[in-house]
Amino acid sequence: MYAYCGMLIIKKLGLLNLEMKDKIETLEERYNALMRAEQNRKAVIRRRRINLCKNLIVIIICLISMAPTCLSAYLMYQVTGMEQQISYLAGQREAEDSVNLAEVAETDGNNVSAAGDKSSDNGDISGSVKKVKPGKRVYLTFDDGPSENTSEILDILNKHNVKATFFVVGKTDEDSMNNYREIVNQGHGIGIHSYTHKYDEIYSSLSAFQTDVNSMSDLIYAATGVRTHMYRFPGGSSNSVSKTSVKELANWLTEEGYVYYDWNALNGDAVTKDLSPDTLVDNIMGSVENNEKAGRDSTVLMHDLTNKHNTVESLEPLIEKLKSKGFAMDKALSEDVNPVQQKVWR
Numbered sequence: 001m002y003a004y005c006g007m008l009i010i011k012k013l014g015l016l017n018l019e020m021k022d023k024i025e026t027l028e029e030r031y032n033a034l035m036r037a038e039q040n041r042k043a044v045i046r047r048r049r050i051n052l053c054k055n056l057i058v059i060i061i062c063l064i065s066m067a068p069t070c071l072s073a074y075l076m077y078q079v080t081g082m083e084q085q086i087s088y089l090a091g092q093r094e095a096e097d098s099v100n101l102a103e104v105a106e107t108d109g110n111n112v113s114a115a116g117d118k119s120s121d122n123g124d125i126s127g128s129v130k131k132v133k134p135g136k137r138v139y140l141t142f143d144d145g146p147s148e149n150t151s152e153i154l155d156i157l158n159k160h161n162v163k164a165t166f167f168v169v170g171k172t173d174e175d176s177m178n179n180y181r182e183i184v185n186q187g188h189g190i191g192i193h194s195y196t197h198k199y200d201e202i203y204s205s206l207s208a209f210q211t212d213v214n215s216m217s218d219l220i221y222a223a224t225g226v227r228t229h230m231y232r233f234p235g236g237s238s239n240s241v242s243k244t245s246v247k248e249l250a251n252w253l254t255e256e257g258y259v260y261y262d263w264n265a266l267n268g269d270a271v272t273k274d275l276s277p278d279t280l281v282d283n284i285m286g287s288v289e290n291n292e293k294a295g296r297d298s299t300v301l302m303h304d305l306t307n308k309h310n311t312v313e314s315l316e317p318l319i320e321k322l323k324s325k326g327f328a329m330d331k332a333l334s335e336d337v338n339p340v341q342q343k344v345w346r
């Protein structure tokens with residue numbers, strides 16, 4: 001009996017032992033599976049991190065390589081903007097701080113042909129004028145003279161048989177009076193710019209404007225015997241410094257028989273006196289060639305001022321370059337030339 005019981009216990013213990021082994025194996029398998037899953041998870045995370053790093057490196061390399069291109073494009077954009085700004089500012093030396101000129105627009109680029117020219121009352125020699133294609137005539141103009149440079153400018157123009165137009169200011173000393181006379185005697189155009197050239201005064205009211213224009217007209221007449229009807233607004237016809245409506249001023253000018261002339265090319269000498277003669281020439285050539293493409297003749301703004309000698313030095317190279325490209329400068333502005341006007345006041 002004891003033996004039988006002992007056998008049963010031993011058998012039971014054997015079975016228990018086998019069950020325990022199975023459970024332990026099952027637990028081991030589960031444990032191993034969990035470990036593998038954990039390792040896989042860590043491997044996936046590691047791969048993701050590596051891929052993330054790779055992508056970041058690629059993005060950084062792309063950004064670094066694109067930076068110079070982006071910077072160049074940005075600088076080009078800035079330069080273009082600055083060039084346009086210079087172009088605007090150049091026309092308004094007198095109103096450096098406050099004038100914003102509107103874009104230059106020419107009302108009609110075609111000039112009356114030589115055969116149709118009428119004699120102007122400012123000494124223009126129509127007989128020597130060539131017939132040229134639209135866009136091939138350049139009218140050189142000088143504002144703010146006379147100055148200590150006027151004689152030198154006249155000599156250069158004379159040497160190259162070129163005519164120009166001087167929009168002058170009021171000076172009554174002997175040299176200036178002689179300069180007015182010489183301008184006319186040498187067949188150049190003379191027009192009114194301003195007697196005082198003081199914005200605050202001339203644009204303060206219509207009557208102040210009229211006084212300024214009439215004073216300058218009388219001075220030119222006294223010096224030269226010419227009663228000119230050519231006028232150039234200080235700051236251009238689109239200036240924004242005038243306290244009086246420019247339309248009102250322009251209407252009065254028209255009633256009095258005046259024609260006002262702006263410009264569609266300039267050398268930029270109003271911006272700073274430090275621009276080199278080469279730069280001054282280049283500034284003009286760019287605009288003149290654009291005008292030519294559009295079939296427009298060019299009216300070029302320069303300044304006849306004592307402290308702008310670079311303009312004088314640029315004049316001969318400018319004339320030579322323009323002539324080499326077939327441009328005619330044999331005619332001063334006159335009332336038979338359709339004027340370049342930034343703003344047409346009707």
Ligand SMILES: [Zn+2]
Nearest residue numbers: 094143144234
């Ligand atoms: Zn001026």
